[in-house]
Amino acid sequence: MNRRRQLEEENKRLQNQKMQLARQVRDGCWRDFGRVSPFCAVDTSQYQQIISLHRNKFAHKPVEQLITEPNALDRVRESLYQAKKIIQQLREARVAPRIVTIMGSGTDDYGNRIVWFAERSGQDEIEMSQEWEWMYVTSGIVFMPFQQLALLAPNVVSGQQEPLIDPVVYPVQKIQAFVDQN
Amino acid sequence: MTVEDLIAKIVEYHSPRDLVNRLESLPAQSRPRAYLASFIEQLPSRDADYDIGTIETAIRFLFLTMGPYRAMLRCCYLRPLIRLYQGKAGESRFDPRISRIEEVVQSTLELFEIPAPAAISSDLLSPSEAIDRIDTIERSFMRSIDVQRLDVLQLQGGTINAWALVEGVLKLSLGYFVLHFVSFLPDKLLNSIRKGLRKGSAGDIVRAFREVETFFEKGELEAEAKSRHSRAGEELKRIENT
Numbered sequence: 085m086n087r088r089r090q091l092e093e094e095n096k097r098l099q100n101q102k103m104q105l106a107r108q109v110r111d112g113c114w115r116d117f118g119r120v121s122p123f124c125a126v127d128t129s130q131y132q133q134i135i136s137l138h139r140n141k142f143a144h145k146p147v148e149q150l151i152t153e154p155n156a157l158d159r160v161r162e163s164l165y166q167a168k169k170i171i172q173q174l175r176e177a178r179v180a181p182r183i184v185t186i187m188g189s190g191t192d193d194y195g196n197r198i199v200w201f202a203e204r205s206g207q208d209e210i211e212m213s214q215e216w217e218w219m220y221v222t223s224g225i226v227f228m229p230f231q232q233l234a235l236l237a238p239n240v241v242s243g244q245q246e247p248l249i250d251p252v253v254y255p256v257q258k259i260q261a262f263v264d265q266n
Numbered sequence: 267m268t269v270e271d272l273i274a275k276i277v278e279y280h281s282p283r284d285l286v287n288r289l290e291s292l293p294a295q296s297r298p299r300a301y302l303a304s305f306i307e308q309l310p311s312r313d314a315d316y317d318i319g320t321i322e323t324a325i326r327f328l329f330l331t332m333g334p335y336r337a338m339l340r341c342c343y344l345r346p347l348i349r350l351y352q353g354k355a356g357e358s359r360f361d362p363r364i365s366r367i368e369e370v371v372q373s374t375l376e377l378f379e380i381p382a383p384a385a386i387s388s389d390l391l392s393p394s395e396a397i398d399r400i401d402t403i404e405r406s407f408m409r410s411i412d413v414q415r416l417d418v419l420q421l422q423g424g425t426i427n428a429w430a431l432v433e434g435v436l437k438l439s440l441g442y443f444v445l446h447f448v449s450f451l452p453d454k455l456l457n458s459i460r461k462g463l464r465k466g467s468a469g470d471i472v473r474a475f476r477e478v479e480t481f482f483e484k485g486e487l488e489a490e491a492k493s494r495h496s497r498a499g500e501e502l503k504r505i506e507n508t
Binding site: 087088092094095098101102103104106107108109110112113116120121122123124128129131132135136139140142143156157160161163164167168170171172174175179180181182183184187188190203228230234236254256258259260262263 | 269323391394397404407422424428432435436441442443446447450469473476481484485486491494495502505
């Protein structure tokens, strides 16, 4: 009986230890990103289904078979629509960081150091009509012109407002190195 | 050498007035010139001191929008550029009377080993960039339907490419958050994430997303919790049997 209680207590202790760790990371996520976990703002379980329905179909079937299926063109359209929708959701939920290019540095009206940046888009050149955004220099940024940074949206609108939360910023090369090492 | 080093050298070897002249010579209707107008208007008159910082920013802008080669042709004069080259290379290879500025620019870029910013390649994608590219795929697809020249391979290739763009955004999101929390994450979770990234398909990456979520909720992986519970259950059963 003693051994049984001992085992149960041991199990509970381990579980508490794990929960403690979970609380710690949740607090960190709340502090840095304003939510309890990185991907809680999107329903990823739905994504699995969408991906197998709209991506795997095209990736795994021979093209001759695809084209003979009824409504093949509508399916292609729907697949592109779903791909775009996932990206839009990730962007709006602030799950996918933006990749921006540092354009220059300067100071605001009070002499605080700021950097100007433009978001990378699918165009070859930075769109001229695009207004540059700016943010305060945080400890995470070493200013280098043309540097590509991944950041989660600072709440600034075209040089008008001060960021509400300091953006968490990483050089894209650092993330790429992490992804490549795997 | 970085682009920033090269810009510093350009500023060092040219007079501020020379650089302002070159910047002002950009076509008035061109988009870069229109954008630069706000910088140039801030520049003081001929006799006053020039704000080097503003000139440098304007040159940086040129480099970014035009790429290093075209930007240097736009903002440099031949003689200062030859001096700049010689200052770095230590030899006089060009003659200002016969050398062409295009050659000097090309050699200077090679000497400074400057990569064009556009050449930086990465399979990580900004959401805006991915959406722009899917729009392009969609447009080309619609155009093919309009002219009734739809190639079935293009149809399949376009769709697969669109999902590869989704994968690029998913990878960026996963890499970004994992890098941020890496010191908290246990090896088992990191190994599982690595597996997802190595396989690289959207489904595998989304699975890794869910494991990260489980860890943030429970402090351990689903599989880890299950095996702990089953171990404890087996142990209890063994005790009851004895």
